[in-house]
Amino acid sequence: MPLKIALAGNPNAGKTTLFNQLTGARQQVGNYPGITVDHKEGFTLHNGERITIVDLPGTYSMTAYSAEELVARDYLVNEKPDVIIDIVDSSNLERNLYLTCQFFELGVPLVIALNMIDVAKDRGIEIKIKKLEQLLDVPIIPIIARSGFGKEDLLETAVRTASKNKRWSSRDISYGKDLDMTLTELVSEISEANFMTDVYPSRYTAIKYLENDEQILEKGRQNNGEVAEKLENIVSKTTDHTQKTLDVYPEAIIADQRYGYIKSIIRQGIEIRTFDMDRLYASDKIDKVLTNRLIGPAVMFLILFSLYQFTFSWSEMPVALLESFFGWLGGVIENTLPDGLIKSMIISGIIDGVGGILGFVPLIMFMFFGIAILEDSGYLARVAFMMDRVFRFFGLHGSSVMPFIVSGGIAGGCAVPGVMATRTLRSPKERMATLLTVPFMNCGAKLPVLALLIGAFFAESKALYMFLFTLLAWVVALLAAKFLRVTILRGAPTPFVMELPPYRFPTIRGLLIHTWERTYQYIKKAGTVILGISILLWALMTFPGLDDQRIASFEQQRQETLSSFSPEAVADLQIGRENFSEETKALAGKIRNINNEETETALRNSIAGRVGGAMESLTGLAGFDWRTNIALIGGFAAKEVIVSTLGTAYSMGEVDAEESTSLGERLKNDSNWNRVVAVSALVFIMFYAPCFITVVCIARESSWKWAFFSMGFNTVFAFFAAVAVYQIGMFFQLG
Amino acid sequence: MKHHAALIAVLHVGQQQVVKAKNCNREEYEPMQTVALRYMKKNQSGVIKAIKVNGELGRRLREMGLTPGTRISVCGRAPLKDPVAIRVLNSILTLRNNEAEYIHVEVMNNQPR
Numbered sequence: 150m151p152l153k154i155a156l157a158g159n160p161n162a163g164k165t166t167l168f169n170q171l172t173g174a175r176q177q178v179g180n181y182p183g184i185t186v187d188h189k190e191g192f193t194l195h196n197g198e199r200i201t202i203v204d205l206p207g208t209y210s211m212t213a214y215s216a217e218e219l220v221a222r223d224y225l226v227n228e229k230p231d232v233i234i235d236i237v238d239s240s241n242l243e244r245n246l247y248l249t250c251q252f253f254e255l256g257v258p259l260v261i262a263l264n265m266i267d268v269a270k271d272r273g274i275e276i277k278i279k280k281l282e283q284l285l286d287v288p289i290i291p292i293i294a295r296s297g298f299g300k301e302d303l304l305e306t307a308v309r310t311a312s313k314n315k316r317w318s319s320r321d322i323s324y325g326k327d328l329d330m331t332l333t334e335l336v337s338e339i340s341e342a343n344f345m346t347d348v349y350p351s352r353y354t355a356i357k358y359l360e361n362d363e364q365i366l367e368k369g370r371q372n373n374g375e376v377a378e379k380l381e382n383i384v385s386k387t388t389d390h391t392q393k394t395l396d397v398y399p400e401a402i403i404a405d406q407r408y409g410y411i412k413s414i415i416r417q418g419i420e421i422r423t424f425d426m427d428r429l430y431a432s433d434k435i436d437k438v439l440t441n442r443l444i445g446p447a448v449m450f451l452i453l454f455s456l457y458q459f460t461f462s463w464s465e466m467p468v469a470l471l472e473s474f475f476g477w478l479g480g481v482i483e484n485t486l487p488d489g490l491i492k493s494m495i496i497s498g499i500i501d502g503v504g505g506i507l508g509f510v511p512l513i514m515f516m517f518f519g520i521a522i523l524e525d526s527g528y529l530a531r532v533a534f535m536m537d538r539v540f541r542f543f544g545l546h547g548s549s550v551m552p553f554i555v556s557g558g559i560a561g562g563c564a565v566p567g568v569m570a571t572r573t574l575r576s577p578k579e580r581m582a583t584l585l586t587v588p589f590m591n592c593g594a595k596l597p598v599l600a601l602l603i604g605a606f607f608a609e610s611k612a613l614y615m616f617l618f619t620l621l622a623w624v625v626a627l628l629a630a631k632f633l634r635v636t637i638l639r640g641a642p643t644p645f646v647m648e649l650p651p652y653r654f655p656t657i658r659g660l661l662i663h664t665w666e667r668t669y670q671y672i673k674k675a676g677t678v679i680l681g682i683s684i685l686l687w688a689l690m691t692f693p694g695l696d697d698q699r700i701a702s703f704e705q706q707r708q709e710t711l712s713s714f715s716p717e718a719v720a721d722l723q724i725g726r727e728n729f730s731e732e733t734k735a736l737a738g739k740i741r742n743i744n745n746e747e748t749e750t751a752l753r754n755s756i757a758g759r760v761g762g763a764m765e766s767l768t769g770l771a772g773f774d775w776r777t778n779i780a781l782i783g784g785f786a787a788k789e790v791i792v793s794t795l796g797t798a799y800s801m802g803e804v805d806a807e808e809s810t811s812l813g814e815r816l817k818n819d820s821n822w823n824r825v826v827a828v829s830a831l832v833f834i835m836f837y838a839p840c841f842i843t844v845v846c847i848a849r850e851s852s853w854k855w856a857f858f859s860m861g862f863n864t865v866f867a868f869f870a871a872v873a874v875y876q877i878g879m880f881f882q883l884g
Numbered sequence: 885m886k887h888h889a890a891l892i893a894v895l896h897v898g899q900q901q902v903v904k905a906k907n908c909n910r911e912e913y914e915p916m917q918t919v920a921l922r923y924m925k926k927n928q929s930g931v932i933k934a935i936k937v938n939g940e941l942g943r944r945l946r947e948m949g950l951t952p953g954t955r956i957s958v959c960g961r962a963p964l965k966d967p968v969a970i971r972v973l974n975s976i977l978t979l980r981n982n983e984a985e986y987i988h989v990e991v992m993n994n995q996p997r
Binding site for chain 1: 935938940943944945946947949952953954959960962964966967969973974976983
């Protein structure tokens with residue numbers, strides 16, 4: 150059985166960096182069973198032996214009040230890894246040791262990795278490691294996770310500690326006279342009755358009862374109701390006492406005492422400081438500027454705008470390259486495969502649909518790279534800090550800004566990693582509100598539609614309208630969040646207590662892993678949902694096809710046209726030479742028109758066409774005709790297929806998502822379309838049901854109830870908004 | 885009573901900075917003043933006297949190191965005056981003003997440095 154090592158520690162202590170160092174590319178992200186928190190597991194080799202390394206979520210403590218904390222604790226208790234590596238930030242010793250204290254209480258086999266000793270040194274902090282080892286009675290290895298310094302030593306020590314195979318026993322830390330007495334009483338009751346002693350050390354259970362830990366209380370009641378009641382009574386007596394004498398609950402005393410214990414240890418000459426306590430570090434100096442009253446917001450908008458620019462301009466070339474590749478591929482298929490259903494399916498179904506989304510990958514990747522830089526450097530925390538007051542007005546947290554940006558708040562993104570990013574929000578109500586409103590952002594899939602319609606109907610000021618629609622997305626998302634927080638997600642705001650980590654230079658490896666993780670989620674769609682839906686839509690738009698009579702009639706039209714032209718022109722057309730004469734061009738044009746009409750009639754006759762037509766009475770209120778309806782139905786599965794479906798519906802044959810100007814022209818000239826319809830369509834597309842994968846993601850992060858709510862609520866809202874736009878717009882004849 | 889208080893004030897002057905209460909009709913001179921973190925000014929520092937809140941907020945505050953006896957100092961405030969950033973135990977923490985309300989701090993001095 151391979152050894153199992155769990156990595157634990159505060160957020161920002163370098164845990165992920167160490168994990169990446171140890172496992173490299175040999176890691177995978179999964180899910181803890183039954184819970185939606187990410188479970189990163191990988192392996193490393195030590196002396197030829199394979200060791201499994203599990204990256205637990207970063208937490209400040211193991212009280213079980215957030216999903217991460219519960220996961221960390223449950224993993225330790227249920228999986229009982231062979232050893233825990235507790236990563237401690239050397240320049241932040243005291244607070245980091247709070248979690249360590251709780252590991253002591255749980256009695257887990259422990260090794261402390263003292264990380265960032267170089268940063269500590271720069272700050273003039275020297276740590277007497279040997280002495281600390283003695284006082285804590287735990288092996289401590291100094292490391293620098295970024296560079297890999299101390300890695301081998303750490304592994305060696307961890308393996309050695311694990312092989313000692315000590316039984317888990319809770320350490321005796323004093324919590325003050327009153328509580329210590331109560332603890333003794335509780336422990337004796339617990340030991341006597343063997344109350345959950347197979348899972349938790351008895352002292353640990355006692356501490357949790359005093360702390361009023363809901364999870365343990367519940368388990369206790371289920372385990373042995375009688376003993377549980379006895380314990381709870383003892384605790385409530387003590388609680389009354391502490392309330393009367395000290396005006397606090399036992400859990401507050403326990404927290405204070407833990408810090409007292411830590412401080413008493415540190416005070417024994419563990420830290421040698423060369424500089425004054427309040428000295429401003431480089432990070433603080435930078436913050437003086439970046440969070441300044443005036444400069445702060447200005448710089449923030451500048452940075453976000455630059456990200457926007459950087460993403461669009463740098464991704465242009467790769468996107469164009471991918472474009473031509475798919476075009477070439479389509480051409481190859483066109484020429485090699487025999488005409489027929491299979492070919493049609495491959496071109497219209499697969500290449501169009503999937504090619505559309507893959508074509509945008511470079512843009513998404515650059516955006517995620519930019520976000521990774523902001524995140525890993527620590528700047529995003531400053532953004533959360535500055536924006537909190539604004540976000541709070543809408544019932545959210547400053548930390549909600551990240552999920553919004555990832556979902557496409559600036560210029561493209563994806564709601565899937567956006568929804569997953571809400572995990573960092575420790576407050577359930579704010580998290581749900583964010584989760585449900587990030588789909589309103591303009592993700593990478595909506596950009597082609599925006600480009601198409603804005604390009605066609607607002608060509609004179611494309612950039613401005615692009616910006617306006619992005620702004621609209623934010624306004625709607627924030628207002629929707631406010632609405633949710635005032636109605637179904639009503640409740641007091643949850644604590645915003647957030648750490649501002651010092652600015653750090655991101656590691657390239659970290660950036661690449663971060664970027665790739667999110668980009669991959671976007672790409673995964675292509676091979677799954679989009680592929681499937683593209684094929685399905687193709688089928689719906691092809692069958693049942695025209696009946697023989699009509700096919701014959703179109704063929705007759707073609708024959709008549711051919712015969713009305715000279716034989717040379719016909720021959721030219723059939724050979725398909727490069728330069729056509731005027732006459733041949735005219736002939737080609739006429740044949741093309743007949744073909745288009747045939748395709749369009751076939752489409753109108755297909756299942757999709759009939760459904761689209763049937764819905765016209767309702768969607769007409771928003772200005773949509775049957776063709777638009779088909780495209781929007783496709784968009785339920787994935788927004789990427791809207792443009793290609795629209796193209797097919799307007800019998801343009803295969804339409805490139807990028808080069809949609811001809812489709813744009815067609816729309817502009819269509820009597821059913823005008824500026825008002827364009828805006829109404831955009832509004833609907835921006836806000837209606839999230840794509841399938843996002844819905845699944847929402848379901849996984851919360852529940853299917855919420856996922857369906859998201860589909861329903863968004864669509865209804867989008868529809869009313871579109872209708873409003875259309876009716877008002879047409880009333881004032883803005884079309 | 886007043887004489888007694890004056891005597892105490894004299895004895896203390898040599899050892900601590902005596903901070904006169906704003907309202908000079910107060911009977912006692914307090915050597916330190918207890919203020920909610922919310923009302924502290926930039927660069928002011930002090931020692932936490934008490935955390936007057938329980939439940940989830942109380943838990944979060946305490947686990948981040950905000951416990952009685954801990955020294956903190958105010959780094960600054962966000963552009964919209966809320967939240968406030970403070971330095972505690974070698975790290976920087978941000979709190980909303982209505983959360984900072986519950987943290988009672990004994991300030992060392994009235995004037996920011």
